[in-house]
Amino acid sequence: MYFPAKVDLWIAVLSSVPMLLGIWWAFKDFSWGALILLILLVLVVWISYRTGYIITEDSLEIRRGPFSEKIPFSEITSVKRSRFYWPSGALSLDHLVIKYQSGTKSVSPQNILLFMNELKLRCPEAEFQGL
Numbered sequence: 001m002y003f004p005a006k007v008d009l010w011i012a013v014l015s016s017v018p019m020l021l022g023i024w025w026a027f028k029d030f031s032w033g034a035l036i037l038l039i040l041l042v043l044v045v046w047i048s049y050r051t052g053y054i055i056t057e058d059s060l061e062i063r064r065g066p067f068s069e070k071i072p073f074s075e076i077t078s079v080k081r082s083r084f085y086w087p088s089g090a091l092s093l094d095h096l097v098i099k100y101q102s103g104t105k106s107v108s109p110q111n112i113l114l115f116m117n118e119l120k121l122r123c124p125e126a127e128f129q130g131l
Contacts, residue, residue, distance in 0.1 A: 001054070001055045001118060002052055002053070002054050003052060003053045003054075003055070003109035003110065003111060003114070003115050004051075004052045004109070004110050005051035005052055005053070005091070005092070005107075005108050005109065005110065006091075006092040006094060006095075006108045006109060006110045006112070007048075007049070007091045007092060008091055008092045008093060008094075011091045011092065011093070015044075015048070015091065016045070019037070019040075019041050019044065020041070022037055023037050023038055023041055043065065046065035046066065047064045047065035047066075047067070048065075048091055050063070050064070050065050051063065051064045051065070051108075053107050053109055053115065055115070055118045055119070055122065058072060058073060058074075059071055059072045059073060060073065060076070060098070060107075060119070062105060062107060069105075071098070071100050071105065073119075073122045073123045074125075075100040075101040075102070076098060076099070076100045076119070076123045076126045077099050077100060077101065077125075077126055077127065078098075078099045078126055078127040078128070078129060079096055079097070079098050079099075079116065079119055079123070079126055079127075079128050079129070080096065080097045080099075080128075080129040080130060081094075081095075081096055081097075081112070081116075081129075081130055082095055082096070082097050082106075083095075091108075092108040094108060094112060095107060095108035095112075096108070096109075096112065096115070096116065098119075116128070
């Protein structure tokens with residue numbers, strides 16, 4: 001089951017404006033630095049706007065642009081809802097912090113309740129804090 005990431009418009013604008021201004025300034029007088037900035041902007045936009053989460057039979061797959069990572073459900077130890085900013089690749093404050101054996105990830109699905117319910121079904125051993 002695929003869950004697209006939630007995007008808060010104000011965060012998207014705040015994170016994009018400085019880069020766009022930098023590229024505009026750099027392209028006034030073309031340089032290789034401007035080209036590098038443009039490539040970085042494309043990568044950031046790709047990651048930010050092509051983020052989604054896939055729940056499979058045995059794992060949670062987090063896709064961010066060209067990158068993806070699988071977290072087996074057996075490794076998930078806790079899930080907690082948060083509105084504190086957590087650098088996650090998603091452009092929303094409303095997210096879930098997922099702790100697993102080798103780290104912590106923050107995910108921000110559009111339908112957070114359905115996503116959470118799917119996780120509860122597949123991770124019965126995990127602690128769901130405040131949910």
